[in-house]
Amino acid sequence: MAAVEEHQDLHVDGGVVARTPLRLAAERLRHDYVALGSVLFIALLVLFALAGTVFESWTGHPLNRSNASGVDDYTLLPVGPMVGCPDGLASVGEKHCFVLGASNSLGYDMLVQLSFGARTSLIIGVVATLLTVVAALLLGVVAGYVGGWTDTAIARLMDVVAAFPFLLFAVAASVAFGPSLWFVIIIIAFFSWFYPGRIFRGEVLALRDREFVTAARMLGASNTRIVLRHLMPQLIGPITVYTSLSIAGAIAAEAALSYLGFGLPLEIPSWGRMISDAVPGGLYINAPFLMIFPGTLLILTVLAFNLLGDGLRDALDPRGGTQL
């Protein structure tokens, strides 16, 4: 244990402590209150998403189940927040209390739907980002490292994918593939890998001819070893930043697709679909909370991942400053 610590903080003579770049970045991040706030929000969101089943048993309103008490008998509108809670805030957690109201004209419970919607957003955000970053790394690093016509071909492919509108193609493709979770994840990854891919390609292109790569090659290192042991560690910064930004992008993309009514099957709750549920017949004019709860949560979530990505970029590359 002591040996490890000794290794991390190299005590140079005179008590000066040499710190690794990652440690420096972590320290800068610790003073970035916007990024810390984002981390806190994301942590709370994860808890909120995990609590779905708890909310179900509290309210007695299972997921995707219509409740007669969730629709007003006279206006036929979904009931508003705190309906069915006789003692006000004290009765939060009691059975049949609509803490945040109902989420659609069938009387689904808003709290339960939001919580499971958070689960959907987080799962899609993380899995689609994983695919995006892996694809971007593979293609970006190969393009940057190999160069020549391979690079030209991959770079052109990136331009082509970037030029086409995600939504139009996703709508068309969802007609053919039908609604499914994996379809949404794959189509999002398919239309997002080019952006981090370009960044990784650029980084590798800049690093490829540096002295340490030449030195490694002189010592007889294979290409695989140079890429994995010498180049990859340099890419940890951009990878972290674009993972955070990609999660934001994927969550926004899923919500937009669901808002249009494509992609996810109806039994998987989604914030985007909850917003679109408020639209038919101008429901949101009389009951604006129907769109405001999922809409606000969506904005905050996307903003949190974007701000975190931005904070990470500042922490990992202080010379770039606040790169707009």
Added chain:
Amino acid sequence: MIRFLIRRILGGAFVVLVVTLAVFVLFGPVLTWKSNITPARLYAGKSPTAKDIEQVKTLLGLDQPYYVQYAYGLRRLVLGPSQDERDRVCPGSTAEECDQLLGRFGSSFAKQRSVDSLIAARFPVTLSLAIVSALIWLLISIPIGVLSAIRPRSLGDRMATVFVLIGQSLPVYYIGLLAIYFLSYRLGLFPLSGYESFAITNPWPWLSHLLLPALVLALAFAALYVRITRSQMLDTLSEDYVRTARAKGASEPRVVVRHALRNAMLPIVTMFGLDLGLLLGGAILIEVTFGLQGLGALAVEAAKRLDVPTTAGIVLFSAILIVAANIVVDLVCASLDPRIRLE
């Protein structure tokens, strides 16, 4: 220059070819395999008999092997419908009547019209939306970008940074709904929804219906363009020729506008041309939210009704549009910067 042009057009044609292949595979084999739906069954209407389906297959040429269908589809896209197909789809009608029913992009399943005429009817709405919102976003973002580049890290610059980050995170459809609720419904500033066509005598109905959707769409793009303008301006402001201009005694506004901004504009113009595709994507959400009967709304409508030829037609049409816009942008850049065409 001619060689450059030819190379770019061939490249563009190749991209369109790949998109046609992708669309064909999606709406042919993939549709049948994943959803167990064939276009013939969709076309034949509710509870068709096996005989009906066979007839439709012959009518639409779906009894042919896939590669023959693709070749016919491609031929029709380039040369227009063949006489043989005209005779099958609209027997006994004149060429003009038949053009209403069958075009380069085929004929719609849901409506007895050619996809071409549907696109032609809807495209002006999307184009109007695009033009008005592009004007708004350039007018918002370039001044903000320039101002925050002149005084980096000032309060104004920091506020612009916040605007950019928030603007990028906003879902346009939700902001659209909020805008309708507060500005149109509560305050009555704008019409609730719909579209009026452009009239030269009184353009106000057209503009008032477009203003709010265009504004919301512009907000999302403005954020991106503030960012690009700022970083481009920061780059050019540190160039030697800017220092030279200052040393010669040029006034600060003149240095910023005539020397720095002019040089910073080239990448912005390039971006602008390339963002046409993104604009079409954003237009889908805005059109659906604001009840504008544009191309994006048509795509969503057609996809919900499983109107395969219309959905495919819109995708192909936008692909051609995007590729064409890319070539125009490349040409403009090449004529402005000789280094590009020698590449």
